[in-house]
Amino acid sequence: MEALDYHAEERRKAEFDLEEMKIVWAGSRQNYEISDRMARLVASDPVFRKDNRTMLSRKDLFKDTLRKAAHAWKRIIELRLSEEEAHMLRSYVDQPAFTDLHWGMFIPAIKGQGTEEQHEKWLPMAYKMQIIGCYAQTELGHGSNVQGLETTATFDPQTDEFVIHSPTLTSSKWWPGGLGKVSTHAVVYARLITGAQDHGVHGFIVQLRSLDDHSPLPGITVGDIGMKFGSGAYNSMDNGLLRFDHVRIPRNQMLMRVSQVTREGKFVQSDVPRQLVYGTMVYVRQTIVSDASCALARAVCIATRYSAVRRQFGSQNGGPETQVIDYKTQQSRLFPLLASAYAFRFVGEWLKWLYTDVTQRLQASDFSTLPEAHACTAGLKSMTTSVTADAIEECRKLCGGHGYLSNSGLPELFAVYIPTCTYEGDNVVLLLQVARFLMKTVSQLGSGKKPVGTTAYMGRAEHLMQCRCEVERAEDWLKPSVILEAFEARAFRMSIACAKNLSKFSNPEDGFSELSPDLLEAAIAHCQLIVVSK
Amino acid sequence: MEALDYHAEERRKAEFDLEEMKIVWAGSRQNYEISDRMARLVASDPVFRKDNRTMLSRKDLFKDTLRKAAHAWKRIIELRLSEEEAHMLRSYVDQPAFTDLHWGMFIPAIKGQGTEEQHEKWLPMAYKMQIIGCYAQTELGHGSNVQGLETTATFDPQTDEFVIHSPTLTSSKWWPGGLGKVSTHAVVYARLITGAQDHGVHGFIVQLRSLDDHSPLPGITVGDIGMKFGSGAYNSMDNGLLRFDHVRIPRNQMLMRVSQVTREGKFVQSDVPRQLVYGTMVYVRQTIVSDASCALARAVCIATRYSAVRRQFGSQNGGPETQVIDYKTQQSRLFPLLASAYAFRFVGEWLKWLYTDVTQRLQASDFSTLPEAHACTAGLKSMTTSVTADAIEECRKLCGGHGYLSNSGLPELFAVYIPTCTYEGDNVVLLLQVARFLMKTVSQLGSGKKPVGTTAYMGRAEHLMQCRCEVERAEDWLKPSVILEAFEARAFRMSIACAKNLSKFSNPEDGFSELSPDLLEAAIAHCQLIVVSK
Structure with missing residues (x-):
């Protein structure tokens, strides 16, 4: 036809x-x-x-x-x-498949946190997929607060082993991808206990299933946690639960690059700077921002094509109806998302540069830019993924009833994308970290410490507090400098307002908690500015 | 444990x-x-x-x-x-099941649009479910614009039959629930053609499948349109597609309460007022608003319970962590949704009263309040369902990773709810109808015609344009009158601004199209005011 x-x-x-x-x-x-x-x-x-x-x-x-x-x-x-x-x-x-975790988390964890010996023992098997691994950190009761993990790894000097145990229901590992059905091994995060001392959370390589018949090893309860949002989507992944009943592993299966436990049970910290962890975080979050631009582009592409083909109302003299893309109501919702896809793409490219820069500095033991780089990537991860998740749903709405059909591609895209807002740092928790960093930066403005990188604009405090927007006609908005200054002034004034209100509290933590909704807004404004400026 | x-x-x-x-x-x-x-x-x-x-x-x-x-x-x-x-x-x-359409659309359509004879013939079979019916209106290319439907019903005076036909791909019926696998009959909406004349869209009872072996009758192509958003959710419904290749039905299967075609092929309109249709619309939309409050309440209930049980961060001296519900960031997102659930519940109850009022007036042939009642219900349908759809997703986010699991109940609730934003009037299209009504009301303010019902506030034009918000301290917001006036002033000023800008266009339709994003905002402000005032 x-x-x-x-x-x-x-x-x-x-x-x-x-x-x-x-x-x-x-x-x-x-x-x-x-x-x-x-x-x-x-x-x-x-x-x-x-x-x-x-x-x-x-x-x-x-x-x-x-x-x-x-x-x-x-x-x-x-x-x-x-x-x-x-x-x-x-x-x-x-x-999504168990391989994502094997290649993306299990192997990198061993590479990053394991010793040379551990690399030699485990990596060749992992590369050949003779063993398949996952990353068992999150517990039923503990996600964002990694320091609250309850699983224990208690050193037994008699046998030179760690005893891995799940003491409570909430300590059950819950969510790790690849765990439910496939993985033979896991990097398990647990509280290290030597003697009666708790040394906080460390990583351990634990075999979960037999390499002969894939059955769970003694003391291990493991299974799939069930269906997740949507059909298809993330249900291809065997997100799992895992409980340990006094499971014993040799001492040399603790990942010992940064901290070690000796044969005698002594806890020792190596001189490897712990800040190295942040380098990896910058890398991972950079890929998340790039992925956000791809997911958003896919959704916008579908919605834009649909809007060009779909016609509704406005037929004159029996001619064709109006293309939906010609409606201002459609344009005002769709085009900003299209622009965001490009903006996120470019900010993702810039983050690659930032990662290179941070890595070079770390190698030269220069940790000075780390807090700013960390806040910046945390904020951008949060902002771009939140916007993308909501934008995919908005694109679905822009396709009317047809967006509700799986064959539009949008329902699966949404369902498979949204966990990004939660993993690698919950978006709200990350924004609060950004807010803390902003408050710290503001508090140091008087001290002569110059704000760097993406906070450099705060150095022009006086100007930003006084400047007035020069826009008189719509066209004035086409000047990038006008837009940039508007975003800078807005972000700065929001931060200053929060800092002022915070100073009224005798206990700063009470203030931070009480004002957290405003602090979130200030952090978002700062992140939006970063995207605009790149 | x-x-x-x-x-x-x-x-x-x-x-x-x-x-x-x-x-x-x-x-x-x-x-x-x-x-x-x-x-x-x-x-x-x-x-x-x-x-x-x-x-x-x-x-x-x-x-x-x-x-x-x-x-x-x-x-x-x-x-x-x-x-x-x-x-x-x-x-x-x-x-969701085919029965929803059989009881909720097929039978009411026959009741509302059929003659006494048609009631006697079809309703008893439908009540006993000897026949199962659906409501075949939407086409692949035609949703909101019902007048653009392409399926034809051409009267053949030779045989005293209508010939139902799908002339184009876009004329395929697409979406009707119950159609894909189950229905034996449908009320089909098609352009009535007598002689060479097109009389617009009318309803026809068409048998689709054999009552003996359920196979499609000759000339009928019928099937399921495939998976929809989510797992479970609306996939229990057999939304279908339907094409006619010159399918013949007896003349008496046109629903003839409002219009008739005589044996000679003459098109006749009865004296039944067409406004009666709006009475049904008010009824249907009232139930949608009530349902919105239920769906929202379910989501808020899950998120609130989760927030009370979930604890994260804030442990002091090894004590329990802070309940998530005690975080201001959680409260500032959750509590307004909780309040909305109650607000929608009460506005739903008020709509019941409105329906009774409208019905009584219609019976007395008083059509004066219909436009206002129609705009009001259209706006409330749009606003409450949009808010509810987004709120369910927000509640899911408030449950962190756990909200992503199907067993939280939220993914299915979201997937099954969102079509409400599209069916019975696309939410954007409905808001534009509200905006048109608001512009009309504004334009009549000078004429001495007093605005009624939910637009009565516009009668206080002068005051609303001049009044200033009296809030000085946070507590001042606790006065309902302060909130109400703020909403009234906002809604009115937005309408006035739109009307002013519209008047600059020589062609009002061009202006309406150009300003439609602002008009949408004004319509939303008006609807929010209605909810606040009830």
């Missing part, structure tokens, strides 16, 4: 070079080519089909995931793909 | 009578008792279990729905439940 290509017509109107924009988006021509090649590889392979994903029962979906993960692994080896290509291929397979 | 009942402790602190509040919420003691009885009936019946719903494949979920619908029907007959009790029982079964 009708086969008018409305998209061709819309694309013809573009005032920029489409091919060049693709490359700008990808970061480089080479990135674009890899991305394009991997996309075609996945799209043309029937094993990677996604169209039936939402129809499957949980069990069949899980089997489908195992099949895809194995097939991806096979293709990566057959085609001798580079690490970059392999990463891209997996991202186009686009189905 | 730990079994502290944090809820008991929180409930003990309530400063109101819990039992009385239950009755206030239910509307009356009798309502409460019916509701409570039906809830227990459903909860104790294993056929009605919901805990495995999200795990099922689409096919098994659908079978489960058929089983539940049949069982509910059986119980309703066995227990001789009243219509009210039966309705309540079905709402606790809480699983």
Whole structure:
């Protein structure tokens, strides 16, 4: 029947070079080519089909995931793909799997927190997938507050072992991906106890299942925590629960790069600076910001295409109805999201630079920019993922009833994306960290300590408190300097107002708690400024 | 293990009578008792279990729905439940099913738009479920713009039949619940053509499937449109697609209460006032507003209970951590939603009164309050459902990672609720209708025509344009009159600003289109005022 290509017509109107924009988006021509090649590889392979994903029962979906993960692994080896290509291929397979945790958390944890010896023992097996690992940190009762974890690892000097134990219901490990059905091993975070002393939370490599028949080892209770939001989506992942009943592991399975327990049970801290952890955090959060721009772009792309094809009302003399994209109500909701996708893309690229900068400084033992870099990435992680999650849902709404159908792609995109707001730092908790940093920066303004990096604007305190917006006509908003100053003045004034109100409390913690909703707003304003300025 | 009942402790602190509040919420003691009885009936019946719903494949979920619908029907007959009790029982079964459309749309359409003869012929079969019907209005290309429907019903005077036909791809019926797999009949909305004349959209009773073997009748293509948002949720419903290839039905299957086609093919309008349709609309939207309060209350209830049990950070000297409900950041997001649930409950009750009032006036042929009642219900439908949809998601976020698990109840609640923003009038389209009504009301202010009902405040134009908010201290906000005046002044000033800007356009339609984002805001402000004032 009708086969008018409305998209061709819309694309013809573009005032920029489409091919060049693709490359700008990808970061480089080479990135674009890899991305394009991997996309075609996945799209043309029937094993990677996604169209039936939402129809499957949980069990069949899980089997489908195992099949895809194995097939991806096979293709990566057959085609001798580079690490970059392999990463891209997996991202186009686009189905959360235990492999994400094995490659993305288990191996990096051993690499980052393990000793040379531990690397030699565990990494080769992990690289060949002779063992499959997950990252068992979060507990039923403890997410954001990592220091509150209850699982214990008690050193037994008699046998030179740690005894891993779950003392309470709330201490059950809960959420780790790959744990429910697949993993043979886990990096388990537990309170280290030597003698009667609690040394806080440390990582331990624990075998969970037999390498012969995959059954749980004695003392270990393990299982899947059940269905999550949506159909398809994250249900391809075996998020799991795990309980230990006095499970014994050799002493050398504590990850000992930063702290050690000696044969005698003595707790020793190495001289490896603990700040190194923050370097990794900056890296992980940079990838999250980049991923946010991709998820947002997918949603905006679907909603924009739909808006060009969909017509409703406004037919004159029996002619076609008005394209939905021509309605101002649609534009005023859709176009800011389109702009945000690009903004997040560019701020993600800038974060790559920041990571390089921080890494170089860390190698030179310069920790001076770390607090600012940490606050900046925490804030951007929070802001971009919150905006993206809400924006995907807004794009779904912009597709009217059709956005509610799984085949629009939006329901799964939403359901699979939203955990990003919770993992790697709950978005509200992160913003409160940013707020603390802002209050500290404000409090030091008088002391002559110059604010650096993304807080440099606070150095122009007097100007920002007094300046008035010069906009008189709509066109004035087209000057980037006007927008930037508006965002700076807003962020700064909000921070100053919070600081002023905080100073009225005799106990600063009471003040912080009482004013936290305002502090959140100030932190958001600061993060919005960062995005605008990059 | 730990079994502290944090809820008991929180409930003990309530400063109101819990039992009385239950009755206030239910509307009356009798309502409460019916509701409570039906809830227990459903909860104790294993056929009605919901805990495995999200795990099922689409096919098994659908079978489960058929089983539940049949069982509910059986119980309703066995227990001789009243219509009210039966309705309540079905709402606790809480699983969208073809029966919703059969009882809620198919039968009412015949009742409302059919003649006495048609009632006698069709209703008894429908009541006994010897036939099962759905409501086939929306098409692939036509949702909000009902007048744009493309399906045709062409009268053939030779055979005294209508020929129902789908002339284009976009004319395919798309979305009707109950259509995909179950319905034997449908009320089909199609353009009535007699001779060469198009008389616009009318309803027709069309048999779709054989009553012997349930196969589609000749000329009919029918099927399910596939998965929708979420697991479980609305996927228990067989939303369908339907195409007609010159399907013939007898003339007497056009619903002829308001318009008729004679044996000779003459189109005749009866003297039944068309405004009666609006009475039904007021009724349907009133139920939607009541349902919004229920959905919101469920979400808020889950999030509040979670917030009381969940503890994170703030442990002092090894004591328990802080209950999440004690954080201001949690309170500032949760409590307004809690308040909204009550507000929507009370505005829903007020809408019942409005419906009675409108009905009585219609019976006395007084159509004077209809435009205002129509704008008011359209606006409240839009506002309460949009707020509720977003609030369910906000409640999910307030439960941190745990809200992402299906067993929190929130993912399904969200997925099953959100279509409410689209059906019975897309929320944006409805707000634009409200905005049109507001602009009309403003334009008549000078003419001496007094604004009525929910627009009565506009009669105090001068005061509202000049008044200044008297709040000086936080406590001043506790005066309802202060809040009410603030909402009135805001809504009125926004309307006036829009009207002023509209007047600058030579073509009012161009202005309306150009200013539609502002008009939406003004409409929302007006609707918020209605909720505050009730």
